[in-house]
Amino acid sequence: MITPPAWPQLWQPPGAMGWVLPHVAEVNLWHIVLFAVLGLVIGSFLNVLIYRLPLMILRNEEPETTAFNLKTPRSHCPHCQHQLHWYELIPVLSYAVSLGRCRHCQQTISWRYPLVEILTAGLFCLCLLKFGFAWPALLASAFCAMLLALAWIDAETFLLPDALTQALLWVGLIGSAMSLTPTPLMHSLSGAVLGYGLLWMVSWGFEQLAGKEGMGQGDLKLLGGLGAWVGVWSLLPLLLLASISGLIFGVSQKMRGQLGHNGHFAFGPFLAFSGFACFFLGISMGA
Known part of the structure; x- marks a missing residue:
């Protein structure tokens, strides 16, 4: 007779994992670069979520003449509404090259955009070091x-x-x-x-x-x-x-x-x- 595996008991604490990065030795430079780049890209998408998702919720009950969602309209300057080209959407780099200003109207762009991208990349690399390339x-x-x-x-x-x-x-x-x-x-x-x-x-x-x-x-x-x-x-x-x-x-x-x-x-x-x-x-x- 096969005995099914016992589930962990709720009254039995799992024990603290502690501040350890057990897979540091298993991670190489290319793994870190891959997760960092992935984090920058996802961070760029998070900026879209942070800006648009609340607006989508607040506009949900209002009749809309134009579509507004996570992909429509295309990314644009919030001041002059100029649609951004692909080279103006490179995470962190585009912000640094433009010195934090719109290339067309010269209005200041929020520091939130590069910060969210950098934070996301850092957290992704931390996950890699914590859990390994898996x-x-x-x-x-x-x-x-x-x-x-x-x-x-x-x-x-x-x-x-x-x-x-x-x-x-x-x-x-x-x-x-x-x-x-x-x-x-x-x-x-x-x-x-x-x-x-x-x-x-x-x-x-x-x-x-x-x-x-x-x-x-x-x-x-x-x-x-x-x-x-x-x-x-x-x-x-x-x-x-x-x-x-x-x-x-x-x-x-x-x-x-x-x-x-x-x-x-x-x-x-x-x-x-x-x-x-x-x-x-x-x-x-x-x-």
Whole structure:
């Protein structure tokens, strides 16, 4: 009789991975160059997502005379609307050559574009060194790309699009089921359920006490997606780190008079920062 393999027990912590890069010796220069270039290209696409996806959501209920999506209209200068040629779309290099200005109207181009591209390339290389030149590194890179886009969109627009939070959740669960992430499937499933439920209880409790909504539904979905990647044992450290960093930011903004009239600020970037820390550092309640 064949005995099926036992699933990891929820009460058994996986143990902290720690800040280690176990595959450094297996990675060569060409691997690093490949992941860096891939990161720059994906980072360029993330800039499109960050700019257009919120506009697509906000325009969803309005009648449109012209198509507006991720590919239409073509990339253009936000000031003079000039369509950009292919040589004006090379990640980082085009920005550097043009000195951060449009070649046609000479208006300043946001520093967000090269920064997102560089950050994405750096995160992709970190995934390569962490997981080696294999599928888990690509999946971890997808995690980083989605999380970076979500954090930036929330910081700028207070939106966390379902298209990205749901992708974060399902890619994490599928990756765990295929053993392409360091999180066992039972921990991933439990982390997703508890991640959403934990913030829902906090949000519900705040609403009952204060009589107003304290947290958006997007934050709940984001923590559920993060739970699928880091697992149930990393949820509390993740939420604690996000809450402390968010509290420090909120107090500092309040003291500087920059918090806004409603006292709200985007919590998504702090969840994302904590998600990166728990994923790469292996922060959990396990030994």
